[in-house]
Amino acid sequence: MSERPEPSAVPAAEPPRDEHAAGDVRPAAAPKGNSLLAAVRETVLVIGVALALSLLVKTFLVQAFYIPSVSMQHTLEVGDRVVVSKLTPGPFELQRGDVIVFTDPGGWLAPTPPPQDGPVRAALRSALTFVGLLPEDSDNHLIKRLVGLPGDHVVCCDAQGRVSINGRAITEPYVFDGNVPSERPFDITVPAGHVWVMGDHRQMSEDSRYHDDGHGTTGSVPIADVTGRAFVIVWPFSRADSLPRYSSTFRRVPNPGAS
Numbered sequence: 001m002s003e004r005p006e007p008s009a010v011p012a013a014e015p016p017r018d019e020h021a022a023g024d025v026r027p028a029a030a031p032k033g034n035s036l037l038a039a040v041r042e043t044v045l046v047i048g049v050a051l052a053l054s055l056l057v058k059t060f061l062v063q064a065f066y067i068p069s070v071s072m073q074h075t076l077e078v079g080d081r082v083v084v085s086k087l088t089p090g091p092f093e094l095q096r097g098d099v100i101v102f103t104d105p106g107g108w109l110a111p112t113p114p115p116q117d118g119p120v121r122a123a124l125r126s127a128l129t130f131v132g133l134l135p136e137d138s139d140n141h142l143i144k145r146l147v148g149l150p151g152d153h154v155v156c157c158d159a160q161g162r163v164s165i166n167g168r169a170i171t172e173p174y175v176f177d178g179n180v181p182s183e184r185p186f187d188i189t190v191p192a193g194h195v196w197v198m199g200d201h202r203q204m205s206e207d208s209r210y211h212d213d214g215h216g217t218t219g220s221v222p223i224a225d226v227t228g229r230a231f232v233i234v235w236p237f238s239r240a241d242s243l244p245r246y247s248s249t250f251r252r253v254p255n256p257g258a259s
Contacts, residue, residue, distance in 0.1 A: 061086055063228065065101055065141060071199035071207070072143055073176055075099065075243065081235035082143070082243070088229040093196060096165070096250040098146045099230040099243050102197075102221050108142060108211060143230060144207050145174065149194030150223075152255030153189050154216075156182040165253045174246060176201040184209050188216030195221050 067080040076082065076099075084101050088094060146155040148165060155164045162169040163181045172181060179202040186209055190196045196216065199205025213218025232242050 030201060062202065063145065064234070066144065066188045067232070069204075071201050071205035072099070072145070073201040073204070075145075075174055076143065076233070077201045077239065078079060079236070080233050082230040083232050083234055084228040084230050086228040089223055089226055093230075094149065094223070094226070094229070095245055095247070096146060096152075096253065097245040099143060100146050100195070100197065101141050101143045101177070101227045101230055102225045103227065104140050104142060105211075105221050106226055107233060108206065109140065141227065143197050144197035144205070146195050146221075147198050147208075148188075148190040149256075150190055150192050150194060152196065152253075153187075154196050156185055165250070166247060166256055166258065168253045170249050170253065172246075172249060174200045176203070179203050182209060186212065186214070188214070188219070190216050190220050193223050195223060197221055200218060 048051055063084050063086060065082055065084055067076045067078060067082065070078060082099075082101075085092075088098070094100070147163065153166050156162075157180075158164055158169050160169065161180055162171065164170065175181060182198070187194065194216075196208045196219070197211065198207045208219035208221065210218075210219070230243055233239050
């Protein structure tokens with residue numbers, strides 16, 4: 001019986017490939033105009049958020065200031081930029097030895113001419129300062145060291161020429177070399193809600209001593225006028241450093257009425 005060859009298997013033809021099958025769909029290229037518009041929108045959004053955050057930080061947390069005078073030498077030099085914490089006073093209490101920024105209580109600063117900028121530059125400067133990207137020019141602010149808290153009896157000078165607070169004489173290492181603690185004697189009590197301030201360059205600082213009526217009433221600065229505590233120098237980089245409170249200087253000072 002003869003064998004018949006089996007018919008060879010014919011491979012089944014592959015079905016036509018569906019170009020729209022799942023996983024094979026490719027998004028159509030967006031028109032170039034739409035891509036550019038999306039990029040612009042994203043950039044504007046990022047800048048807007050950054051400016052809003054900067055404004056919030058400046059309003060509630062920290063603010064930069066420019067040092068225009070020699071009254072705090074050598075702790076601070078002309079041209080220094082410092083960062084001020086607005087959490088003091090507030091969540092954190094003011095302390096003796098703090099370097100504080102405050103608005104002019106009235107008549108401490110002479111009028112200063114506005115910077116000679118063109119309208120565009122002036123508007124840009126104002127906008128960047130408003131949101132906190134440029135430091136305040138300090139036209140209406142002062143920076144001094146807090147020496148007396150509310151109720152403190154501050155006197156200068158004792159037999160050794162030192163300032164005393166509540167009967168305790170202090171040695172002030174931050175005073176400008178060659179200066180005495182004060183060339184002008186005073187004997188005052190700091191009113192409630194106020195602080196007594198003095199510049200570290202005592203002979204070049206018109207501070208509480210020069211604006212007082214002899215009792216502490218007019219020379220003391222209202223705490224409500226205090227913007228905050230300067231805690232670090234950020235510019236120039238060669239002088240970048242923290243600003244210490246010199247807590248050891250005031251550690252032995254008794255509370256008001258306890259002397």
